[in-house]
Amino acid sequence: MNPGVTTLPATADCSSPTAKLSAYLGLTKPKIVLLELVAVLIALHMATGYGAPGSPWSAALVLATAVGTGLVAASANALNMWVERERDAKMPRTMGRPLPSGRLTPDEALWFGTLSLALGASLLLSFTTPMATFVAVFTWLVYVAFYTPLKTRTWLNTAVGAVSGATPLLIGWTAGGGELTHPIAIAMLATMYVWQFPHFMAIAWLCRDDYTIAGYEMSTKLDPSGRWAGLQAVIGSAILLPVSLAPVLWAAAAPVAYTIVVGLAGVAMLQSSAAFLADRNDALARRLMRVSLLYVPVWLVALWCCVG
Numbered sequence: 001m002n003p004g005v006t007t008l009p010a011t012a013d014c015s016s017p018t019a020k021l022s023a024y025l026g027l028t029k030p031k032i033v034l035l036e037l038v039a040v041l042i043a044l045h046m047a048t049g050y051g052a053p054g055s056p057w058s059a060a061l062v063l064a065t066a067v068g069t070g071l072v073a074a075s076a077n078a079l080n081m082w083v084e085r086e087r088d089a090k091m092p093r094t095m096g097r098p099l100p101s102g103r104l105t106p107d108e109a110l111w112f113g114t115l116s117l118a119l120g121a122s123l124l125l126s127f128t129t130p131m132a133t134f135v136a137v138f139t140w141l142v143y144v145a146f147y148t149p150l151k152t153r154t155w156l157n158t159a160v161g162a163v164s165g166a167t168p169l170l171i172g173w174t175a176g177g178g179e180l181t182h183p184i185a186i187a188m189l190a191t192m193y194v195w196q197f198p199h200f201m202a203i204a205w206l207c208r209d210d211y212t213i214a215g216y217e218m219s220t221k222l223d224p225s226g227r228w229a230g231l232q233a234v235i236g237s238a239i240l241l242p243v244s245l246a247p248v249l250w251a252a253a254a255p256v257a258y259t260i261v262v263g264l265a266g267v268a269m270l271q272s273s274a275a276f277l278a279d280r281n282d283a284l285a286r287r288l289m290r291v292s293l294l295y296v297p298v299w300l301v302a303l304w305c306c307v308g
């Protein structure tokens, strides 16, 4: 049932500084933050018109955007884990996390989450733009104050969580001086939003027992056959294809290459989603999850090389 998260025994040693540091790192959900940061920095490069004469791009802007966004995202994840520490202790997938395993105390997590939010937002405000800071704080609020409590109330939580998964792109875009209403920014935001449905529906299936044990309202609890989750994955992937190809209409250094690469990646998402809908089993769900995690870097690199 566990799709691949490493769990530590509850007796894990946490006395050495290295163990403490690694516990704080675990509190940030580093792999999700890393993928978000790739998206943020590519959006930043595209908005600044990196390399063009008069571009506002600078190494300091890139560094401040990366560190500032990383700290705000780390704070969001730490506070999500603080809120969910008792439920996390019930699920095999999450019981090895720093709070349920006792490697950090709730107060340590709360302090870390508060300080990293303050530091990250201050960095963004001092070295990027007020709009980028606003988008970061808005994203944090959607994730911590809306999505996190909604997880135990309604299966619609995914539609809210996906907002906080998509808007970080706009931190990079606006830090680089891009307008929120630019068609490329809107197409990127929509792509990232709909991508999360196939990504998460595969996980909702794989973790269905965990979610039920801990009392989370997910699509696979509403419909244990998985048909509704599969259908959302297919609908998300079907919308993903045209929306992800839209940027070539506005600006493209290599529109044909972009269309081929992103089109094929989108077809892989649609095919994996359709296979999962047709026969809901763990192997097909795991394949959809893996394809979804490959899709994002492929799409972002294609955007950077062919559109940006």
Ligand code: HEM
Binding pocket: 002, 003, 004, 005, 031, 032, 035, 036, 039, 093, 158, 159, 161, 162, 164, 165, 166, 196, 199, 200, 203, 293, 296
């Ligand atoms: C509604 C939105 C989302 C939900 C509910 C969600 C949920 C999850 C969950 C529960 C896992 C853990 C699966 C496991 O135990 O192996 C996971 C894995 C992952 N997600 Fe998402 N996710 C969402 C959006 C995103 C976004 C926006 C990104 C980044 C751009 C992302 C990146 C990742 C990565 C990189 C992993 C693999 C992490 C690992 O192996 O530890 N996810 N997601």
Ligand SMILES: CC(C)=CCC/C(C)=C/CC/C(C)=C/COP(=O)(O)OP(=O)(O)O
Binding pocket: 036, 069, 072, 073, 076, 077, 080, 136, 139, 140, 143, 147, 161, 162, 164, 165, 168
């Ligand atoms: C700048 C900023 C604030 C960025 C935030 C980036 C971010 C945290 C995106 C969240 C994506 C998401 C909904 C993950 C699932 O959380 P979950 O609670 O369902 O995962 P879990 O069950 O593994 O805890």
